Amino acid sequence: MTSERINIVRRSDGTTVDAELLSNLDANDLLLVERQWEASRHAVHQKLLASGVAKKEWPQSLHWNWSLKSGQLKQLAIRGFGITTEGIWQAVCLTDCVSYTCKALGNLGKPLVYLDYIEVAPWNWTISKIGQTARFGACGPILFDRIVQLSREEGFKGRVGLHALPQAEQFYREKCGMTPLGKDASKQGLMYFEKP
Amino acid sequence: MSKKTMTLNLTDDEMAALEDLAKRKDLSKTGVLRQALRLYQLVDTRTRSGEKLIFEDEKQDKKSEIVVL
Numbered sequence: 001m002t003s004e005r006i007n008i009v010r011r012s013d014g015t016t017v018d019a020e021l022l023s024n025l026d027a028n029d030l031l032l033v034e035r036q037w038e039a040s041r042h043a044v045h046q047k048l049l050a051s052g053v054a055k056k057e058w059p060q061s062l063h064w065n066w067s068l069k070s071g072q073l074k075q076l077a078i079r080g081f082g083i084t085t086e087g088i089w090q091a092v093c094l095t096d097c098v099s100y101t102c103k104a105l106g107n108l109g110k111p112l113v114y115l116d117y118i119e120v121a122p123w124n125w126t127i128s129k130i131g132q133t134a135r136f137g138a139c140g141p142i143l144f145d146r147i148v149q150l151s152r153e154e155g156f157k158g159r160v161g162l163h164a165l166p167q168a169e170q171f172y173r174e175k176c177g178m179t180p181l182g183k184d185a186s187k188q189g190l191m192y193f194e195k196p
Numbered sequence: 197m198s199k200k201t202m203t204l205n206l207t208d209d210e211m212a213a214l215e216d217l218a219k220r221k222d223l224s225k226t227g228v229l230r231q232a233l234r235l236y237q238l239v240d241t242r243t244r245s246g247e248k249l250i251f252e253d254e255k256q257d258k259k260s261e262i263v264v265l
Contacts (some may be wrong), residue, residue, distance in 0.1 A: 024197060034265060075241065077234040089248070098234045110222050155227040 001025060008085060009137040017085055017136065021146060025080030025092070031071035033082070033089045037066070040122035047130040057129060060165040061119045069094060069117060078116075081146050083139050091139035093118035095147055097154060100161055103181050104194050112159035112194070113151040119145060144176050148195065163190040204229075241262050 002023045007016040022029075041062065048058050072078045072094060082092035093115060100114040124134045144160075153157050163184060164172050169191055172178040177192035206214065217228045241250055249262040 055247060075234070076237050098231055107222075109220075111227075153222050154230075157222070 001029070001038075006083070006142055007144070008083065008090065008139055011134050011137050018105060019083055019085040019090065019136075021142060022082045022084060023079070023146070023150075025073065025082055027057075027073050028068035029089075030066045030073065030092070031084065033092050034065055034067040036089050037121055044122050044125065044127065044130070046130070047132075048127075051130050053129045059122075059125050059127065060167050064117070066092060066119075081143055081150075081180065084113060085136070089121060090124060090136050091118070091120040091143055093143050093147065095150065102159055102161065102194060103121075103192065104179065104196060107159060107196060110159065111154070111156050112161045113147055113154065113156060114143075115147055115160060115162040118162075140171065141175060156175065158195065160195040161193065163187045163192050165190065169193075236264075 003020045006021045008019045009015070010017050013186050044059070045062060046166070048062075061170055073080055077098040079095050079097070080092065081095070083090045094117045096114045096116050097111070100112060102108055102110045102112050118136070118140065120136075120139045123132075124136050124139060125132065126134045147160055148158050150153075151160050156190070162172065162178075172193045173180060176195065178195045181192050182193055183189045184192045214225050214228060217223075218225045221228060221231075223231070243249060243264050249264060250259050251262060252259045
C-alpha cells in the first residue's frame with residue numbers, strides 16, 4: 001500500500017483536515033472499513049425507519065458491505081483506494097482494469113479503468129430528512145481524481161467508465177465531467193457514464 | 197508499486213500480434229502484456245471456481261465454450 005498526504009474539508013466549520021490517500025488496498029483494509037462503518041450504517045438505517053423516510057429516498061449504497069468485496073482484491077485486475085484521517089476510513093473505492101472497455105464511439109474497444117464501487121463513510125452522507133449533514137467533504141472528488149490518474153498511469157489516457165446509482169448521476173455529470181451513454185439493462189438499468 | 201524487469205523472447209509472428217494489439221488498443225506493448233496477464237488470471241480464477249467462459253454470437257444464435265489451459 002502507498003499513501004500520500006491530502007486535505008479534506010470538515011463540513012461543520014469549513015476547515016481543512018490532514019488526511020491520507022491510500023492506494024493498492026488489501027483485503028484486510030476492506031474488512032476494517034466495514035468494521036468501522038457497520039454501526040454507523042445501522043444507525044442511519046434505524047433513523048430512516050424511525051423517521052418514516054420513503055425507501056426510494058434512502059442512500060442507495062445503504063446495503064453495501066465492503067467485507068464481502070474484499071476477496072476481489074486477490075485479482076491483479078482489481079485495485080482498491082481509500083481516504084483515512086486519524087486512522088478512520090472516510091471513503092473507499094474499487095476499480096477493475098480488464099472487464100470493461102470504452103463504449104463511446106471515438107474510443108470504442110479501448111481499455112479504461114472501470115470504477116466498480118465508490119462510497120464515503122455513512123457519517124459523510126448528507127441526509128436532510130433525518131437532519132444529518134456530512135462530517136467531511138471532498139472525499140468523492142479526490143478519489144475520482146485518483147482514478148483518472150490511475151487510468152493515465154496504466155496508459156489508458158484518463159479514460160474512466162462506471163454505472164452510476166441514480167442519486168450519484170448529477171455528481172458524475174457535473175463534478176466529474178463524465179458523459180452519460182445510456183441506461184444499461186444488464187446492470188439493473190443504471191446509467192453508464194464515461195470520461196474520455 | 198515496485199516493478200521488476202524481464203526479457204521476453206517472441207517469434208516474429210508473436211511480436212507482430214503484440215504490435216497490432218498495442219496499436220489497436222492504444223497501449224504500449226508492456227501495457228498489452230500486463231492486461232493479458234490480468235485477464236488470464238481473472239479467467240483462470242473463475243473457471244477454477246466452476247464458471248464457464250462462453251463466447252456468444254447473438255446474430256447467428258451461436259454459443260461456444262472456451263476451455264482455458
